[in-house]
Amino acid sequence: MKKVNIFVDCHVFDGNFQGTTTYIKGLYSELIKDKHYRFFLGANDIASLESIFGTHDNVVYVRLKATNKFIRLLFEIPAIIKNHQIDYAHFQYVVPPIKKCKYILTIHDVLFLDFPEYFPITYRLKNRFLFGKSAKCSEIVLSVSEYSKKQLQKHFGIDTVTVTPNAVDPVFFEPYDKAAVQAQVRDKFKISKYFLFVSRWEPRKNHYRLLKAFVEKGYYTNYNMVFVGDKAIENKEYTVYFKSLPQEIKSKIFTFNKVSFNELLLFVRGADLSIYPSVAEGFGIPPLESLAAGVPTICSNTTAMSDFSFLNECLFNPLDIQDLKDKIEIGLNDSKINQKREAMAHKFSWDQAAEEFKRALY
Template identity: 35%
Template sequence: MNPGKRFRLGVDFHEWDGIFQGSRSHVLNIYKEAIKACPDVDFVFFLGDTASLAAQHSEFRSANVKLVHMPGSHGLVRLGLRLPYLCWRHRIDVLHTQYRVPFVRPSAVACTIHDVLFETHPQFFSPGFVKEASFTFRMAAKRAALLLTVSQYSKSELCRLYGVEPGKVQVTYNGVDRLRFYPGQDGAQQVADLGLVSGHYILVVGRLEPRKNHLALIEAWARLGPTAPPLVIVGQEDPGFPDVKRAIERAAKANQVMLFSHLGDDVLPAVIRHAGLFVYPAFAEGFGMPVAEAMASGVPVITSNTTSLPEVAGDGALLFNPASADELFETMTSALAMTPAGRAQLVQRAQAQVEQFAWRRSADVLMRGLLSLRAR
């Protein structure tokens, strides 16, 4: 590559066109910081809805950013035809993708694989997805010049399962937006408008699917008895797993259970901030954003002792075995009985723990890795 030529980075940004989930939040927030940190890099983003991205996030209107329309299509078409052509058309030096890589490498490729939970916990995924993802993720791990992932746990699993050399994988943690998730009383009226009493409800946030383990939480919460704080569940329904929502609806008829399928981005931080206790009982996660966001919000947190969750929680949360509703019940009982001093100490440790989860820090790791590919 000509040393005097500006570095042109292509980014498969089709996650913007999809549902609100972890990979979408990751790629959006890490590049908001990367754009600001690297004015000498030309960023070229490939996605469908370029207008909404530019309208909602000013960083993507920067002078060193170009938004290129990439029509929505099946992954085979995107990976087999569209991305190779667009990289050629826009003279891309390095392409950054999520999870999968183009079948024909148009340039050096870096790929973020957030997790490989389908390999270790296949019971939570459809057989078709497990088969397809195992093939395409392995191909990405083999063919990408650089791999990125969101936790040390996910890095170790990539190396163990796919035979990847540790030096090929960089960890770009998910970040916490401290302008949205912080302690205090802000948003009290928003919470009251939802029929909630500040500090007097137990909260869980997560998509309604078996991996998130809502059923064990409902069971443990019911055992707390009639004086237990209401259980508030925030999560979108997964059509593939209707049993979870039905169980929540049955519990809601007999007890103080409230389900919010959709909360606006301006309301969710307030609902987290004003919870008396946050519980995240997932069986497995590649990172676990809700845990970090709740810890940043000054709320006592209980979460599972499996996969990446102890890494995210550090000593800032109480841990339990997600396979044991008894252990979850005992941990919730202990958390609810904490003294004000014990609660304050846990929250203080949590605040220190989440300092490491900053988008700017992860963007620096990302860009160092991508820039290292420019001469290859």
């Protein structure tokens, strides 16, 4: 049986870890186990890529020379597809306009259409055109949640969307010494006893209300607040509120960006409480990662996160600060973390996502 050649645009691995890198890493770590397929993984730094996926007889690492996304999509990748006789090429959000094979496209969300108030108009107009056009010229369209699937069908009129749900990197489930990790965080970052929010900075992510709850409830007397994530869209409401705080409180608030995966793992494991207050998500991996690590976790109950039913009493309305405060108290005293962890692992796994992917191919 002739192997199916699949090219995967992995340029996101040349930057910092984000939702799309977690998705590609988890999905293809499972798919490469199937020797019916030959995978061509493309990025600028293929040594780093190989350290992530390993050496396999059905995996070829292809160095991308271009750092400009337009050159990569317009010229470089179409040439790679032709030279390697690729059957399918897999992209995130946007595909090359010059088509040399069948396309697989993952659109993780269209939140800019569902919640336009959180996105600049230029971003909305550009991506509505690019995502829609890319979806229409792709043979297979994937998304990561039932919520995102329904919204894709609604906005772009796509009949068939396959859900390949996100899951958690196995390393988050590995056992560890909590006290030792907290000592590492204390030594490296000068922080002890903290709440954690992992997310890039955008208004919809709701950093402002989380900070407000942290301050109004007086948690700063016993805890620090740690924000981990890169800047994306300016959050003026948060900035104004933060600047108004006395230095005593500001000194208990820490922000980190350009964080490596190992540093992220350290932050997650060392946290006393993980909080995910985002208003809107196409999926929402961070609360699953902290739960996998056995960290008390509370999470927003909106959009795709409404599917996280295993968190039950630790879900809250992200627009209701009082509800957030109440759930922080519940989270800090949660005695059912292990049951929630097991239920989450049963519901979301990369092998299930890989099976859905292969079904979509046929």
